[in-house]
Amino acid sequence: MTEFTPFVRTDMLEQREPPAGQRGIILWARENLFSGPMNTALSLIGLVVILWLASHMVPWLLHGVWNANSLTECREIITATWGPDATGACWAMVRERWHQYVFGFYPMDLYWRPTLAFVLMLVAIAPILYQSLPRQMMWFTALYPFVCYWLLWGGTIWAPVVVLMGFGLFALVFRLLVSGLGVPVSAGLGLVAAAAWWLLVQTPLSAAIHSVLPVGLRSVDSDQFGGFLLSIVIGVTAIAASLPMGILLALGRKSDMMLVRTLSVGFIEFIRGVPLITLLFTASLLLQYFLPPETNFDIILRVIILVTLFAAAYIAEVIRGGLAALPRGQYEAADALGLDYWQAQRLIIMPQALKISIPGIVSSFIGLFKDTTLVAFVGLQDPLKGITAVVRADINWKGIYWEPYIFAGVIFFLICFGMSRYSMWLERKLKTDHR
Amino acid sequence: MKKSVFLGTLSAAALFAGIAGAGTLEDVKARGVLNCGVNVGLTGFGAPDANGNYQGFDVSLCKALAAAVLGDATKVKYAPTTGETRFTALASGEVDVLIRNSTWTFSRDVDLKFDFVAVNYYDGQGFMVKKDLGVSSAKELDGATVCIQTGTTTELNLADFFKANNMSYTPVNVGDDTEAQRQYLAGACDAYTTDASGLAASRATMPDADNHIILPEIISKEPLGPLVRHGDNVWGDVVRWTYFALVAAEEYGVTSANIEEMASTTTNPEIKRLLGTEGDLGAMLGLDKEWGKRAIAASGNYGEIFEANIGSATPIKLARGLNALWTQGGLQYAPPFR
């Protein structure tokens, strides 16, 4: 018999390091990059693509020249510094012409006006984007379009003020009549009153006040707008103006009234069925046939109107999605409370449906903002093609291809990417609210 | 929500403000600004500089017209028009007059209902090729790729020329001059065709102008001139005679430099009538007496405008050729002022 010597370990062994292949970056790489033949191949292809792109772009970006007066000078500097075969970006063009990309031909001494309008715009949309801000800020949002118009186009301050008074008149008529006549009729009458005010009183009144109390800014013609200023003006105006239209169209599409429904569907499908560019050509070529003879107004305004109609059809579909996502119980609950159609929409349906639709609205806006580049085809100076053509027509910058596209592209990317991140953040936030 | 209604009002206001009066002349006077349709960018003829100010041969006629009608050569609003939008802009009243290298053709005059009031530049369609292509005549272009600016008479002339010479080609239809030049310079086409003056203007701005040649063949007649809407004869007369005043001024040696002196010292009754010191031709046009004098003073007579913008002293270096005065073997001829 053998004696067993009992052995009890009293102190634990130190944990050993995993083998070299099983830890740290190597483990990570094995799990994430080389977990099988397929993945290895993919990773290698990915690496090759990255290296190829980097080998072509990095020297070009690094050799960029910021101080030069023409493309030839740029090339000379690059050759002198980096050798005869070196290629490099000529950012000097951006340095010299950035203001045209941002403001177009807007008078240089007035650049503070669009800048201020832009900053105020951020303030105005903040309460819409972030629910936590005080609701009183909405009053500024409501006033903002008038401030913005006055800042950008200039002229007498009384014109927007008198237009605003028209809205006051509308609200007054609506308030007085709504209890007796119902929403559609009183809104219609209010609109008639306001239209009469704008058509008959507007011009003489603002001129009269202006002659007594001249307060105004130097007026700027809209043909001097260009670059991102133009894109933002068209994009923001169209999306803001298309929201109410889109809501009405979405309601029309869900309406019980056959005629209203048919008209809404017809409008939405027509607009969604044709390319934006044909609508822009309509603005520039056909509107003259459809309006009374001898009428004529600004191409930018015409473009904004057509782009608004375009956006409205898309927004209508987004909001229809929001309406469809609401459980039926909400409608029934509204009915049960004895609310009429407009009360139910205003108090129960729309607040929820709009909230659900905000991500969709933001992505429509991103799409619309990108599409504003198409206005170049009707002769407006968009940042991508219009201003670039102007820059390239200059003998100093003839033959510059990549830099303007990259510059405008990067700005578009930053704006659109930022907005899409916002919309994703919002989506996540709203999701927790609902489930 | 408020913005849409607001814009609606704006447009409504613009609608009512825009309803025009009887004729273009009254409109322009009432407005105080001449709306002139010009090229978006053709060096020498009409192109904005870095500050957005328009310069050029066609633009000078706009200035002369504004000076004659409004008394101030700066009261012009230049509406850049593309080959595609120009006639619509004129027909819709967006511009009062179109001075944008537009060829006078039968169908434009008769079918599109415009009036070409004069020919300020006699042109013809030509070809530009790179020197190292080794081509010296357009007849050697069989099988070539040709860049064409669309929205012009050029594509029809080109089709006819190649057909008549039993040759084939590949057209590349490009929207505007800048883009056509880019494609041509990048080698996307062998030849670039447009009006010979436009070719010279394009060539002048190329960094390596000497490597490009303009072929000798001129394959079409392109009388370029200002045009107005059909049926507005009063306004048509104003544009026509403003232009003739510039031509006559060159003929009689009236320049922007000596105009004041001429007006006071000349004994030639024709010059006196032109400058408004005798007779009252202006009143017949619905203008004042000194309209002609102001038109000439704005940027000089026809010869001065030509030399300053596209003549031999400029990078474009166009010869007068057909555009010399009739007294020097050209076609520019002003009817008598009486």
Next chain:
Amino acid sequence: MAFVQDTPKDSFRLGMLIYDTRYRSITIQVIVLVLFLAFLSWLVNNTIENLAAKDRTFDFGFLWSRAGYDINQTLIPYTNDSTHMRAAMVGLLNTLLSAFVGCIIATFLGVFIGVLRLSKNWLVSRLMTVYVEVFRNVPVLLWILLASTVLSETTPAPSDFRVTEAMQAAGEQPKAHMLFNGSVAITNRSMNLPAPLVEHGLPRLEFLGLSLNSNVLAFLIVFGASIYANHLLRSNARRVQEQTGRRPVTWWKSLAILLIPSAALLFALGFHLDYPVMTKFNFRGGMELLHSFTALTLALALYTAAFIAEIVRAGIMAISRGQHEAAAALGLRPGRTMSLVILPQALRVIIPPLISQYLNLTKNTSLAIAVSYMDLRGTLGGITLNQTGKELECMLLMMAIYLTISLLISSLMNLFNRAVKLKER
């Protein structure tokens, strides 16, 4: 929205038109109808007045007059003696070609990227995320312009391919060479590929005013018949398998059925490839793919692929984890899990938004204007409009055509969607 309706009142009063919910909707509809008709007649009236003021007429007669201009890419026979109508047809076919090819490329690329974005491979999924974000957040116009610039700036000019006698004497090589043993040439204008040609072809068929290439037709018929025969063969094999449990070997029969008749037909027709040859200015012969077409189609495909990738990703993520686990439990490899289990289910989620991407791509082909590709807008809405000055007719016709295409695509796709939809009881 259903409203609780009031109980019928005794008699009808005028006020009930406004106050009674039963009549109010009728009142509103009548008002809307009147307003709509008034608006419509206002538009028509303005148009008539404007046309009269400009002394123009509204007729489509110009479509049958001689066009007089040339087009660089024609899928059907066209010369400058053809009519404007024919030119519009050429443009329409070019639009459809670009849209069709673009949709196919975008779908493949989009599915590929969408699947890879969910890959466990860190590098690949990040790369795909970058691709999607970069392409989605920049205007498509930029991609089109960029594609066209890349194609024309990085490729050699046709003259670089030329070998002159002086060069031969000096033993010099031309600056650029054709690819694939002298069959493909990529210049800064176009891609020149070998073209299929037949030596003794059949005569063209005239059918309902259309001129059909009977060689292609014959090939399609023969090939279609082969596919049908192959289908019969395979279903027979499946039946045998179901009855006996043994599947007869069919692959060599399939191959023979598919290949031999077509090959025989091609041989009988004298099929051969026509290679592009450098002439004085350009490559001639073969098939020419213009860079304007390639740039437009490729840029639209790359752009749309980013959106499709997101749709595919969302579709795959919508499939519950259980499906993955069940497939894994059955022993399916990841690739087969994807193709047999996940994608077929995800398809139902994917198809509706995919349709709208196809529609967007088709509508975006109108950006051909940026690269001078002669699509419908370039012919009918471009040169024809300029030459004839018929803005109203051309634009209306163009809109009507685009609208028809869009409605056709969405209704076809909706039919397809209905076919793959989950059949619920």
